Amino acid sequence: MATAEEVKRLREATNAGVMDCKRALDETGGNFEKAVKYLRDQGVAKAEKKSDRETSQGLVDSYIHAGGRIGVLVEVNCETDFVQKGELFKQLVHDIALQIAGMSATLVVNEEDLPADAEGNPEETVLMKQPFLKDGSRTIEQLVKEAIAKTGENIRIRRFTRYELGQ
Numbered sequence: 454m455a456t457a458e459e460v461k462r463l464r465e466a467t468n469a470g471v472m473d474c475k476r477a478l479d480e481t482g483g484n485f486e487k488a489v490k491y492l493r494d495q496g497v498a499k500a501e502k503k504s505d506r507e508t509s510q511g512l513v514d515s516y517i518h519a520g521g522r523i524g525v526l527v528e529v530n531c532e533t534d535f536v537q538k539g540e541l542f543k544q545l546v547h548d549i550a551l552q553i554a555g556m557s558a559t560l561v562v563n564e565e566d567l568p569a570d571a572e573g574n575p576e577e578t579v580l581m582k583q584p585f586l587k588d589g590s591r592t593i594e595q596l597v598k599e600a601i602a603k604t605g606e607n608i609r610i611r612r613f614t615r616y617e618l619g620q
Contacts, residue, residue, distance in 0.1 A: 455474075459485070462485070469602075473495065507607075508530035508609045509530070511537055514549075523615070524615075529549060529608065530608070530610075536606050553615050557617065558578050561578065581597070593610075
């Protein structure tokens with residue numbers, strides 16, 4: 454049986470609901486790390502169910518790397534302006550812009566958009582397959598699915614442009 458303190462700690466770490474945290478701790482015998490993974494897996498399952506929902510709101514964000522040699526514009530969509538205005542969504546969009554700036558081989562958002570003659574490993578050229586620069590244990594796809602689980606809305610990276618001086 455999970456204690457209130459354990460549930461609180463897990464909730465702070467994952468932003469999951471109280472009952473979800475309690476269930477995760479009960480299912481994993483109180484193991485904090487396994488409970489975090491359990492919640493991530495549950496979030497991914499919830500995200501899959503929302504993938505067909507329309508995303509007509511969102512943000513366009515820009516990032517200019519120090520020195521002004523690299524710049525990125527990215528559009529990320531969500532379902533409502535309520536989520537669009539939230540800090541979690543804004544941080545996600547900015548993290549995606551940073552990811553694109555840091556990965557020069559990025560060509561497309563999804564694997565199905567990859568041209569037949571594209572060269573390179575999908576883990577380098579496909580944004581959703583790339584390891585997240587800030588936490589290599591997760592991919593961008595997992596990062597987006599976690600945000601979907603936290604917000605309760607479908608989120609989609611629509612498009613991006615990366616500029617590099619002289620390229």
